[in-house]
Amino acid sequence: MSTEALFNSIQHSALGSVLGTAHPLIGALVQLVHIAGLLLILSAIVLVNLRLLGFGLKRQSLPQLVKATTPQIWYGLALLALSGLFIFIPSASIYYANPAFWTKFILLAIVLVIQFSLFKQITSAESPKRAVAVLTAFTSLVLWFGVAFAGRAIGFI
Amino acid sequence: MSVVSILQQLHDTQLGTALRESLIMFPLIEGVHLIGLALSVGLILITDLRLVGLFLRNVPVAEVLNGLRPWVLAGFAITFVTGVVLIVAEGPKIWEIPVFPLKLVLIVLAGLNALWFELKYGKSVSVWGEHSTFPNGAKVAAWVSLVSWSAVVICGRLIPYLDTTIH
Numbered sequence: 294m295s296t297e298a299l300f301n302s303i304q305h306s307a308l309g310s311v312l313g314t315a316h317p318l319i320g321a322l323v324q325l326v327h328i329a330g331l332l333l334i335l336s337a338i339v340l341v342n343l344r345l346l347g348f349g350l351k352r353q354s355l356p357q358l359v360k361a362t363t364p365q366i367w368y369g370l371a372l373l374a375l376s377g378l379f380i381f382i383p384s385a386s387i388y389y390a391n392p393a394f395w396t397k398f399i400l401l402a403i404v405l406v407i408q409f410s411l412f413k414q415i416t417s418a419e420s421p422k423r424a425v426a427v428l429t430a431f432t433s434l435v436l437w438f439g440v441a442f443a444g445r446a447i448g449f450i
Numbered sequence: 451m452s453v454v455s456i457l458q459q460l461h462d463t464q465l466g467t468a469l470r471e472s473l474i475m476f477p478l479i480e481g482v483h484l485i486g487l488a489l490s491v492g493l494i495l496i497t498d499l500r501l502v503g504l505f506l507r508n509v510p511v512a513e514v515l516n517g518l519r520p521w522v523l524a525g526f527a528i529t530f531v532t533g534v535v536l537i538v539a540e541g542p543k544i545w546e547i548p549v550f551p552l553k554l555v556l557i558v559l560a561g562l563n564a565l566w567f568e569l570k571y572g573k574s575v576s577v578w579g580e581h582s583t584f585p586n587g588a589k590v591a592a593w594v595s596l597v598s599w600s601a602v603v604i605c606g607r608l609i610p611y612l613d614t615t616i617h
Binding site: 321339348393445 | 603
């Protein structure tokens with residue numbers, strides 16, 4: 294089955310029809326959950342990256358700051374995934390044709406891999422080398438902000 | 451002069467017209483507005499949760515406040531400027547959606563709360579912020595901040611959903 298056919302069948306599934314005919318205010322509520330998840334995850338990402346760059350909570354231990362903010366990242370991801378599915382399923386075919394949608398999810402896939410490999414490893418050190426820390430922080434911030442940016446663009450393109 | 455006529459004049463400027471006619475400017479400005487929000491409201495929430503004792507309890511309050519303040523203000527500046535640009539483009543239309551003026555009122559309230567907190571507690575944080583217990587007033591201001599900034603974000607996100615001219 295092609296991706297396009299898959300997206301079509303998702304939209305026309307029983308779940309797709311149920312979610313698609315939900316009251317518009319439920320749709321708005323789901324968007325609120327989505328932005329709450331985004332704020333949870335981005336604030337944690339910003340906090341750790343500022344620390345990597347030597348700003349913000351610069352006197353705190355890097356691994357401890359990562360440990361303190363990790364649950365926040367998981368809660369944020371959970372809220373984003375649940376509300377995201379609710380937004381995606383009833384309109385899957387529309388998103389298939391949207392370049393901002395694909396940009397967002399390619400960036401998200403890249404940043405998630407980096408987050409749980411390179412980023413995790415670099416931030417497990419008490420004081421990583423300056424150049425490595427700066428490069429990691431910039432990569433992380435650009436990719437995460439890129440995800441948010443592309444996500445916001447979906448509705449306009 | 452009424453609010454609507456001011457908004458209409460902004461709407462009719464060259465900038466306002468150019469913004470509405472451009473395909474790329476809207477997603478761009480909305481995207482930057484959102485990133486500014488993640489910086490400002492995101493870090494405000496972290497600060498507030500520290501003040502009420504729900505997050506980063508091992509980190510001195512003074513470090514949270516002084517370390518994050520410039521980033522909160524930078525984020526607020528980004529959100530504010532992009533917000534003004536969005537008003538220039540679409541002011542008369544969004545003014546008709548009651549949740550938008552409500553959002554502006556909430557921003558003023560949240561801002562006054564932040565100002566009061568800064569004047570009363572912000573300057574002396576290096577004195578009281580190192581203690582494990584700190585003034586109740588600071589905690590109340592943190593709760594007011596949590597609730598009011600959350601309400602601002604909720605109102606902002608609801609603007610397109612309560613726009614009866616679209617649906």
